[in-house]
Amino acid sequence: MNDVIPWFFLTLAAAGLLTALFFLWQSIRAALGVVEVGVGDNADRDRARLLERKAALVDGIADLRFEHDAGKITTEDFAVVDAQMRAEAKEVLRALDEELTPYRAEAERLIEAHL
Numbered sequence: 001m002n003d004v005i006p007w008f009f010l011t012l013a014a015a016g017l018l019t020a021l022f023f024l025w026q027s028i029r030a031a032l033g034v035v036e037v038g039v040g041d042n043a044d045r046d047r048a049r050l051l052e053r054k055a056a057l058v059d060g061i062a063d064l065r066f067e068h069d070a071g072k073i074t075t076e077d078f079a080v081v082d083a084q085m086r087a088e089a090k091e092v093l094r095a096l097d098e099e100l101t102p103y104r105a106e107a108e109r110l111i112e113a114h115l
Contacts, residue, residue, distance in 0.1 A: 043099070050096050057089040 064085065068078040
């Protein structure tokens with residue numbers, strides 16, 4: 001019995017060390033871009049990209065307005081770039097809405113049932 005206890009803890013420590021090394025290796029691979037972390041299906045990735053693009057466009061429009069108000073951008077340039085960014089934002093919002101179309105009928109049914 002006295003010989004078993006040290007071997008038990010030695011085995012437990014070795015298993016813990018190997019587990020820690022495995023997770024360290026996975027973290028390094030993820031940091032270097034070898035593997036993607038938390039990747040779902042393509043629909044999730046596409047939706048995440050659309051949401052990121054939407055946020056970037058909203059920020060860009062706000063920054064553009066600030067630059068125009070500060071006098072760094074002419075009114076003509078502002079009008080052109082603002083129209084382009086707003087058109088792209090509309091496309092992104094339309095794409096996000098299209099993804100929700102299959103769920104609208106179910107949502108409306110649940111709302112009616114609840115009311």
